[in-house]
Amino acid sequence: MKPGDELELTVTPDRYLTVRYAGASGDFNPIHIDEEFAREVGLPGRILHGLWTMAQVARAHTDAAGGPGSLRRLSVQFRGMGRLEREITVRGTVREVDGDTAIVASEAVQDGKRIIRNAEAELRLEP
Amino acid sequence: MPANVAAIGRSYPPDVYAVGREKVIEYARAVGETDPVHLDAAGARAAGYADVVAPPMFAVVFAGRAITPALFDPEVGIDFAHLVHGRQEFRWGPLVIAGDEITTMTTIADVSQRAGLGWFVFTTESVNERGETVAVGTWTNLVREAEAA
Numbered sequence: 001m002k003p004g005d006e007l008e009l010t011v012t013p014d015r016y017l018t019v020r021y022a023g024a025s026g027d028f029n030p031i032h033i034d035e036e037f038a039r040e041v042g043l044p045g046r047i048l049h050g051l052w053t054m055a056q057v058a059r060a061h062t063d064a065a066g067g068p069g070s071l072r073r074l075s076v077q078f079r080g081m082g083r084l085e086r087e088i089t090v091r092g093t094v095r096e097v098d099g100d101t102a103i104v105a106s107e108a109v110q111d112g113k114r115i116i117r118n119a120e121a122e123l124r125l126e127p
Numbered sequence: 128m129p130a131n132v133a134a135i136g137r138s139y140p141p142d143v144y145a146v147g148r149e150k151v152i153e154y155a156r157a158v159g160e161t162d163p164v165h166l167d168a169a170g171a172r173a174a175g176y177a178d179v180v181a182p183p184m185f186a187v188v189f190a191g192r193a194i195t196p197a198l199f200d201p202e203v204g205i206d207f208a209h210l211v212h213g214r215q216e217f218r219w220g221p222l223v224i225a226g227d228e229i230t231t232m233t234t235i236a237d238v239s240q241r242a243g244l245g246w247f248v249f250t251t252e253s254v255n256e257r258g259e260t261v262a263v264g265t266w267t268n269l270v271r272e273a274e275a276a
Contacts, residue, residue: 052157
């Protein structure tokens with residue numbers, strides 16, 4: 001991995017993803033799983049869990065860097081709302097490499113909107 | 128919705144979470160992991176682990192449960208109707224493996240009011256049964272000002 005290298009992951013959350021993720025994560029906020037409730041509180045419909053989207057950003061890095069132990073730090077900002085059944089693209093660029101440590105900047109985009117922005121990861125590279 | 132700065136530094140009783148194999152697999156599937164170290168015990172053992180490996184973001188499962196008392200603490204005073212998860216950071220230590228027991232401490236790191244938002248920042252430190260810090264989370268929750276009352 002060297003500065004300027006890019007990583008990318010695309011994923012399309014299916015119609016029932018938020019139900020599975022609610023069960024897996026323990027976050028049962030109805031804005032993610034109840035279409036009627038979501039509309040009543042002014043949302044366009046059920047929205048993705050931000051932490052699921054962050055997990056996609058994490059996965060883009062661990063897939064590129066050689067496994068779960070490579071990710072040492074990840075920080076993100078959540079913006080806007082992720083929607084079901086629409087493709088999300090995570091794109092990252094290696095900013096610097098110092099010894100066995102790489103810093104990667106990334107974002108997650110859906111329908112042209114950056115739903116995660118200013119993400120920064122620290123990776124430990126395999127020797 | 129005045130931000131209660133007196134809550135800064137407040138901490139909560141430790142939350143102890145036993146990491147189960149099927150829970151790790153369920154979580155790994157929900158986030159789309161394809162690496163067998165997360166998906167079956169045989170795959171994990173073939174790679175040299177004692178059992179399935181939790182994906183790094185599995186930290187939200189044990190640490191997310193641990194922040195619940197802080198989220199609902201009336202002394203912190205979060206207005207749920209206007210709550211937005213603004214930012215998140217994790218720093219990771221050694222991998223979490225099924226069979227581990229993770230103890231998480233939650234602290235209110237900051238409460239402030241700026242740019243028309245209430246900022247509630249929680250810190251979680253999660254430690255395994257060997258005393259190793261496996262994840263430190265910084266959870267930034269933003270609360271929009273309530274409409275003029």
